[in-house]
Amino acid sequence: MSLKKQIPNIITLLNLLCGCIGVLFAVEGNLIMAAVFVGGGIFFDFFDGLAARKLNVQSELGLQLDSLADMVTSGLVPGIAMFKLLQRSFGNTAEASWDGGFFEFDFHPVALIGFVITLASAYRLANFNVDDRQDTSFIGLPTPANALLVLSIPMIITYQQNPLITQVLLNPYFLIGFSVLSAYLLNAELPLFALKFKDWSVKKNALRYSFIAISAILLVLLKYLALPVIMLLYILLSLIFKEQSQSAS
Template identity: 35%
Template sequence: MIFIERMDHTIKKLKSQTANILTIGNMSFGGAALMATLNGAYSYSVLFIFIAAFLDRFDGIVARKLNQESALGKQLDSMSDIISFGVAPAILIYQLALIDFGIAGMIFTVIYISSGAFRLARFNISESNGYFTGLPITAAGTVLTLSFFGLSVLPPVFYMFLMLISSLLMISTFTLKKV
């Protein structure tokens, strides 16, 4: 009987943390993408960012479905997103396209990361109203990561503009309906 009670308690505990486990998976793949970039394994970095996006897509759905939304989960999700869709794509593109621009390449990369952090902080303190304000960092990071496939045909300066435009869209105040 005690074994069954403990097993039931463990299952309930695991269920209550399912969304957070997915979020930590998102963060882990974002970290792995960074390490892959630092080791020159750029294709793996892209793959890991896309896996992070997949996990990010489902952590909120799972939290709502299991009625497990929490302030901790919201904060953890934002920390994961800044790694997976802010830092990881920015460093990937910096290494592949912006490094030769020197300080200017660094500045555009830092502006992108900072804009993403600002966007996430603004999201965390706002009331949920069915709309996003500014471009979500997940969308910006996914577009930046997808641009990896244009490296052989697009000029490096394109990536400076892409980072700048993405940054401006993230911190802008236009609204976008949540899907």
């Protein structure tokens, strides 16, 4: 077995490892550290595909492994995070104990709606593997982008420290609506450009470079509040430059 062929798979497994650690933090309610490890997983997710293309070792195994890793990092962790946020919105922060009674739930049942994000992520990832339209661009919001969108909520609450914004973000109706919208965006027939660079030329990647530059400026100006704005910008740019997003990838 060639080591060269396994380099992208090793990077993918690092994505999965970050996701596993993110799950541990999310279950404990430490959504900030969960977001940090999801960010690390997304970093590795970007470079595994890049490494496979540069080394010319793309494989069906790598494609399936990538989706399995994304399911944990960008599917399960945001689902748990939304579950925890909904728990908090209902004023329920109790933790279940190992010796709890049979069918004894220490959480508001509506909080389970948060896992619609995980279910929608699983469907999107499975569909991505069999949809030949998504070879050079995306149809629907990619799971890593959606994970960042979901995990921006605890980041904004923790670091923006705006009482009005916090009140809105922790409103259970907002979180339920956000979960449903997230599930819809993951599987909607929305053509979105991919941040995959086949080369570094400015002409062929003008849309990507522009998006990255604007995103950097928004992060400096708005900090964590920039994350949902960047996702909205991503969708709008993809729709405005629809033909370019599908052909220039």
